[in-house]
Each structure stands twice: as structure tokens, then as C-alpha cells.
Amino acid sequence: MASTPAGLTRELLALRVAHELRPGMVVNLGIGLPTLVPSHLPEDHGLLFQSENGILGIGGIVEDADFDPDFINAGGQPVSVIPGASFFDSSISFGMIRGGHVDVAVLGGLQVASNGDLANWSIPERGGGAIGGAMDLARGASRLIIAMEHVTREGSSRLMERCTFPLTAQACVNLVVTNLAVIAVEPGGFVLREVAPGVTVEQVVAATAAPLAVPPGVREMVL
Amino acid sequence: MVATIYDTPDAALDGIEDGVRIMFGGFVTSGSPGNLIRALCRRGTKQITGIANNIGFGDVLDELCEGGQLRGMIATFAIRASSTQTSRFEVQYRRGDVALELVPQGTFVERIRAGGAGLGGVLTRTGLGTPVAEGKRTLDVEGVTYLLETPLHADVAFLRAHRADRLGNLEYRGAQRNFNMMMATAADLVIAEVDEIVEAGAIDPERVGTPAVFVDRVVRCDPVVVRR
Numbered sequence: 001m002a003s004t005p006a007g008l009t010r011e012l013l014a015l016r017v018a019h020e021l022r023p024g025m026v027v028n029l030g031i032g033l034p035t036l037v038p039s040h041l042p043e044d045h046g047l048l049f050q051s052e053n054g055i056l057g058i059g060g061i062v063e064d065a066d067f068d069p070d071f072i073n074a075g076g077q078p079v080s081v082i083p084g085a086s087f088f089d090s091s092i093s094f095g096m097i098r099g100g101h102v103d104v105a106v107l108g109g110l111q112v113a114s115n116g117d118l119a120n121w122s123i124p125e126r127g128g129g130a131i132g133g134a135m136d137l138a139r140g141a142s143r144l145i146i147a148m149e150h151v152t153r154e155g156s157s158r159l160m161e162r163c164t165f166p167l168t169a170q171a172c173v174n175l176v177v178t179n180l181a182v183i184a185v186e187p188g189g190f191v192l193r194e195v196a197p198g199v200t201v202e203q204v205v206a207a208t209a210a211p212l213a214v215p216p217g218v219r220e221m222v223l
Numbered sequence: 224m225v226a227t228i229y230d231t232p233d234a235a236l237d238g239i240e241d242g243v244r245i246m247f248g249g250f251v252t253s254g255s256p257g258n259l260i261r262a263l264c265r266r267g268t269k270q271i272t273g274i275a276n277n278i279g280f281g282d283v284l285d286e287l288c289e290g291g292q293l294r295g296m297i298a299t300f301a302i303r304a305s306s307t308q309t310s311r312f313e314v315q316y317r318r319g320d321v322a323l324e325l326v327p328q329g330t331f332v333e334r335i336r337a338g339g340a341g342l343g344g345v346l347t348r349t350g351l352g353t354p355v356a357e358g359k360r361t362l363d364v365e366g367v368t369y370l371l372e373t374p375l376h377a378d379v380a381f382l383r384a385h386r387a388d389r390l391g392n393l394e395y396r397g398a399q400r401n402f403n404m405m406m407a408t409a410a411d412l413v414i415a416e417v418d419e420i421v422e423a424g425a426i427d428p429e430r431v432g433t434p435a436v437f438v439d440r441v442v443r444c445d446p447v448v449v450r451r
Contacts, residue, residue: 052328053250054398069252069448070397076251076281089400089432090250090276091336094329098349122354128302128316129325136329136349170352 004151004207007179007196015040015223017106017147017177026050028137030107031075033147037106050102052133054093057085098140105141107134109148111163114189114210116173119165138169150178150207157209159190180204194221226391226435228420229442232262235414239268239379246380246406247275247284254399256381257283257447258416270294274377276402279310283447288312295322299331327355330372332405338374339408345372380410387417391438392431400432407437414440
């Protein structure tokens with residue numbers, strides 16, 4: 001797959017994810033790429049960001065100079081809180097998550113399978129791992145969006161028929177946004193929705209290691 | 224019972240022995256009892272089983288590895304899947320020097336809650352179909368399959384809060400509550416470090432996060448701030 005195009009930058013990928021969010025939603029953003037999403041939202045976005053370390057109503061990432069160890073997001077980054085924010089302990093926080101009170105979770109991914117399985121916490125040859133809130137979020141969020149690079153650095157597809165890495169949760173992914181495409185996970189498997197500017201349908205199909213349905217009218221992403 | 228106030232974090236660890244099982248409150252930098260952890264490093268207590276959300280993510284807890292004080296960890300975050308940074312814990316884990324039980328974060332706090340609340344465990348769907356479920360029982364309730372997760376309890380819990388009163392009531396600020404509130408309920412000896420110790424009544428009862436009944440020892444110290 002040496003011909004896999006570069007597609008979107010990480011920033012543009014985050015921008016495309018931002019288009020999935022609507023005012024009034026409660027949203028949890030995972031560590032890594034998903035934390036770039038808020039900088040691409042309009043100021044009056046009307047979203048409520050939940051962070052599993054116990055904050056509902058996170059504002060934005062703040063400068064290191066203002067670092068307060070007790071105002072951080074789940075990635076440990078210093079954050080502000082909006083008027084109307086609330087603090088709570090981890091039991092309430094995960095009750096929110098498992099209990100279906102979070103509308104959307106955006107997580108990073110290592111592998112997504114066409115049956116919606118997600119692997120994102122452990123690479124077998126590295127051992128150990130970092131589960132954090134991922135397993136609870138994958139099961140509990142009403143809608144799960146995975147934001148990730150389409151292929152690994154070595155060029156193999158992260159979208160496959162079955163995950164080979166340890167699972168985070170089964171049949172949990174609704175939408176995958178990559179640097180190449182927007183792909184929905186439907187009962188029948190992967191369905192191509194959009195391609196990144198400058199990327200062809202054929203290139204996305206070639207970079208996907210599972211059947212990919214291409215319905216008529218696949219459009220280019222609007223960024 | 225009234226909490227005992229100690230002058231230093233080192234003195235507050237009186238009686239802690241090798242082989243102890245300790246819960247450490249905190250989520251990376253917030254609500255992390257860094258002074259008590261450093262006192263534990265100085266004390267040189269060995270064969271510790273730690274129960275904490277994270278180790279090796281820019282936290283003070285990783286310093287326990289320097290002196291080889293840990294036997295193992297029960298944690299949710301220990302070795303990042305895609306990172307080139309290596310913590311001391313990770314090095315010791317790869318050598319086989321320390322054990323690691325990884326727990327999903329929501330399950331982690333509910334197991335602690337069960338341990339502190341006299342409950343026999345937790346039923347959750349989190350972890351089903353993953354390595355977390357291996358060797359565990361499942362139960363069907365009203366047609367839904369759940370994983371049975373067992374309670375967690377410890378000999379000692381280290382907490383960080385904003386203020387304590389002389390009875391041991393704790394007030395938190397910002398995102399400090401995280402695991403501190405449940406860990407306070409689930410250990411035989413609970414030690415809290417705080418920014419300030421005040422008279423009983425100075426903390427509005429409406430603002431008490433952890434009621435005094437759970438807290439045995441209190442020590443005042445400025446927070447340890449580790450820049451990541």
C-alpha cells in the first residue's frame with residue numbers, strides 16, 4: 001500500500017470530526033487526536049464537554065503558565081471550565097458514561113473491525129496497556145466516533161475484518177473519521193460516506209483491509 | 224472519632240509496614256497525594272501493592288519504582304499503547320519485577336465503592352468480550368449479560384484534598400474528588416494531605432466531600448506539582 005495518499009492533516013481530521021457535533025450534545029473527547037476537536041468549533045458551539053476525571057463543562061486547554069493541578073482534562077492537560085460547569089467524583093462520572101448520559105464519545109483507535117469492534121488500548125508486542133475510560137466510553141456513549149489515521153506507519157490498514165489487537169469493546173463503533181475518509185459502520189459492515197479532498201474512492205478501498213460498500217453519491221468532505 | 228493531625232507527611236505514615244496494600248487517590252496531577260507518596264519513598268517500605276488510577280504518566284507514584292518498593296499495581300493507566308516515553312514502572316514491568324492488573328476506570332472506582340460500602344461486587348457490561356473478562360463470572364439479569372467484578376479494599380488510603388477540619392471532614396476543589404472520595408471509604412487507615420487545616424465548622428457542611436468518619440489522619444502540606 002505504498003500508494004496510500006497522505007490525505008488530511010491531523011488538524012483537518014479534527015475539523016471534520018467537529019462537524020459531527022451539534023449544539024446541546026454532551027461530548028467526551030479521548031486522549032490524543034480527539035483533544036484537537038474543540039479548537040475547530042465556533043465559540044457558541046453549545047456543547048457540554050464531559051471529562052471522565054470529573055468535570056462537566058470543560059472550556060478549553062489553557063496555557064501552561066496558568067497551570068493548576070486540579071483543573072485538568074483526562075489527558076492531564078490544563079483546562080478552563082465554562083460558567084455552569086460541575087465537578088464530581090469518578091463514580092458519578094462513570095455513572096454518567098455507562099448510564100447513557102453522554103451523547104457522543106470521540107476516541108482514538110488502533111484498529112476498527114467491520115463488525116464495529118474497537119481495539120485502542122494495547123499493542124500486544126508492547127504488552128501492558130492503558131485502558132483508562134475507553135472500555136466504559138465505548139460501551140456507554142450513545143454514539144462512538146473513532147478518529148484515527150487510516151493506515152499504520154508501516155502502511156497496513158487500521159480498518160479490517162477482525163481486530164487482531166485486544167478489544168476495547170465489541171460492536172461499539174458508529175463512525176470512523178480518518179485522514180482519507182468518513183466511513184460508517186452499518187449492520188452489513190463498512191460503508192464509505194465521504195473521501196478527503198484529493199483522495200479517490202479507489203485509494204480508500206485499497207487502503208481498507210475489509211469489504212467497503214461504496215454507495216452512489218459518495219462525496220468529498222466539506223471542511 | 225476525631226482525626227489525628229500530624230506535623231509532617233513522614234510522621235503520618237507511622238505504622239505502615241512492608242507488604243502493605245495502599246490506595247492512592249488522584250488522577251494524574253489532580254487530587255494526588257504527592258507529599259505522602261514521597262514520604263513513603265523516604266520510608267523505604269517494600270513489597271507494596273498499589274491501587275491507583277495511573278502510574279508512569281508524569282505522576283509522583285512512579286518515583287516508588289526508583290527504590291523498587293512496588294510488588295505490583297492495580298491501575299487503569301499504566302503503559303501507553305502508542306508512546307515512545309518509558310516510565311520507571313514500565314521498565315520494571317518489562318523485567319518482570321512488578322505485577323500489573325489493568326482495570327477499566329469505571330469498573331475500578333465501582334470496585335472500590337463496593338469495597339467501602341459493604342457490597343459483594345459490581346455487575347457491569349464494561350469489559351465483556353475483552354481480555355478484562357477472562358476468568359471472571361458473568362450473570363444474566365433481566366436478559367442482559369453482565370460481568371461480575373469483585374470489591375477492592377486496602378490497608379491504607381492516601382488522599383489529597385483542599386481543606387480538612389479538625390474532625391477530619393474534607394473539602395475538595397476543582398477535579399480533586401476523582402478517586403479520593405471512594406478510596407476514603409475503602410481502607411482501614413485513611414491519611415489525607417490538605418492545603419489547610421481549619422476548625423470544625425469552618426467548612427460549610429454543604430461543602431463536605433468526605434465526611435469525617437472516613438478519615439483517620441490529616442497532614443497539612445503544599446501540593447507537589449509535577450510538570451509533565
